[in-house]
Amino acid sequence: TQLLEQSPQFLSIQEGENLTVYCNSSSVFSSLQWYRQEPGEGPVLLVTVVTGGEVKKLKRLTFQFGDARKDSSLHITAAQPGDTGLYLCAGFNFGNEKLTFGTGTRLTIIP
Amino acid sequence: GAGVSQTPSNKVTEKGKYVELRCDPISGHTALYWYRQSLGQGPEFLIYFQGTGAADDSGLPNDRFFAVRPEGSVSTLKIQRTERGDSAVYLCASSLRADRLNTEAFFGQGTRLTVV
Numbered sequence: 001t002q003l004l005e006q007s008p009q010f011l012s013i014q015e016g017e018n019l020t021v022y023c024n025s026s027s028v029f030s031s032l033q034w035y036r037q038e039p040g041e042g043p044v045l046l047v048t049v050v051t052g053g054e055v056k057k058l059k060r061l062t063f064q065f066g067d068a069r070k071d072s073s074l075h076i077t078a079a080q081p082g083d084t085g086l087y088l089c090a091g092f093n094f095g096n097e098k099l100t101f102g103t104g105t106r107l108t109i110i111p
Numbered sequence: 112g113a114g115v116s117q118t119p120s121n122k123v124t125e126k127g128k129y130v131e132l133r134c135d136p137i138s139g140h141t142a143l144y145w146y147r148q149s150l151g152q153g154p155e156f157l158i159y160f161q162g163t164g165a166a167d168d169s170g171l172p173n174d175r176f177f178a179v180r181p182e183g184s185v186s187t188l189k190i191q192r193t194e195r196g197d198s199a200v201y202l203c204a205s206s207l208r209a210d211r212l213n214t215e216a217f218f219g220q221g222t223r224l225t226v227v
Binding site: 004006031033040041042043044045048086088090092096097098099100101102103104106 | 115142144146151152153154155156159161166167169202204214215216217218219220221
């Protein structure tokens, strides 16, 4: 069973601060995705990283895929209240084509 | 509609009853996933279809759970003899096809199942 552990589980910070969320596994993934989920809604894709060491930026969000393709991080600069939500990483393997989700990080940005 | 549609949005049932949850994926999407999510947790994989066949059903917790996708489009998740522990949000997602270039999963809003 492939497990993806996210840390921290909960994070509450003031508007304008920076933060990093981690996604770790003992398994190698073909690609890794980050989703954000708001209450009552399904997760929505933010980014997909495919190559070990890859870094992608989406406005104030920076995503990195570990060199060994086992871990990833999400860094948010100057957090805003609109960033509040449940952040989920998800690993995908081309062999079994199963999308496995992490344990989730609930982020709250305080105005 | 343009997105993944799940019905009903809420379902309350008595312990021991049978329930069916429906998922209507995005037209043309061959891959379909079912997940179960408890409050504040990440979605837990249940089953994955590629076309009409269940390519991976390793996440189904026991034989009370079954899913079908007879025509490669709409899917139904069936739960027999429901238990209180089955209470959760059941999410359905579809993707164009599960290969290197098309791994983005589009999710429905989920069905909140409550077993009383």
